[in-house]
Amino acid sequence: MIDHFGLSATFYDRFIGRPDFGKLCRMLRLPAKGRMLDAGGGTGRVAAHLRKLVDHLVVLDASGKMLAQARHRDLAAVAAHAEHLPFPDAHFDRILVTDALHHFRDQQAAIREFARVLSPGGLLAVEEPDIRRFPVKLVAVAETLLMMRSHFHSPVQIREMMARSGLSARTDGGPVFRAWITGEKPV
Template sequence: MGSNWLFERIAPFYDAAVRFLDPGPLRNYLELPTKGRLLDLGGGTGRVAFAFREMIDSTIVADAAWGMLRAARRRPKLLPVQALAERLPFADATFDRIVIVDALHHFIDARAAIQEAARVLQPGGRLVIEEPDIHRWPVKGIALLERLIGLRSRFLPGESIRELLEAVGLQAQEHRDPRSFRLWIVGYKVADESGKRIALRW
């Protein structure tokens, strides 16, 4: 059944109950503003995409829970799309930027979801994943609590997420903030068809 049953129930209260932290690091890692399309994958109510709506040409929110997407529909300049992260209804190389915030651990198959994200990412584009850092004890407690209430959450360490990105051909780097319990994995899809490494600004 996955996590959808919970998100359908809490959708009307989600934004009030779960605080969206400082979007500054995400904005920097995504290198916004820029031209093109942004996909907020597992984006729920669209609050992340909404924070960046003026920094890119168009913003799409994809989520499996229609209850969450109903909230996203009330936000201007967002296009909500119901979809599983593991089977995205988009053509190859559709998006210039993709962001996954606090959602990877809820996906049915993280490996398949990252493979799909890489498929729909433009060459030269960026994928940024923000997750709780499972190496930190408070996050371990959250992971245990989610298991106890029946969620099938699987929190991956940053190095494992980076390896998943590299396995689908993205150049990837891991970032941590010692002042918080968050980590960011930044993936870059090489634009040069020869596959040679390009100097990046992380």
């Protein structure tokens, strides 16, 4: 299997677009006290902008080379798969997944794990390419041709996965390319 993210780690940030930080802050109700997990956070490109808005932030990714870039940014980094989180129950107050859910092997298992490690009242925010949009369909084809094993879901499907994991979820469509889905763990 090709390690696409390991191969691109040193120049990844130069080619990937910037998320809407204002939108992410509203979704996660930042600034806030507590701990936040950036799951699939790779190089820490998003976490670096949000770390001062929470007490403690951890970047989680399966790619050691991507996490090496996060460590260069002085971010706490943990190598693990989202489907098997090495954290205790109710450990995080906020979890962010930016442009990564489609790369997880089992999205439902990952969301179940996020719900497990969220504290009551905690928030899960997912920014994901909207597969209903034609440009995203082209990206999906390209990632298939590159053998990236990506699996895109519609915002409604992601919201339903959150609901099956016990989170109350809502969807907020974006411009041509993005969708945002927020899940909240009941108190």
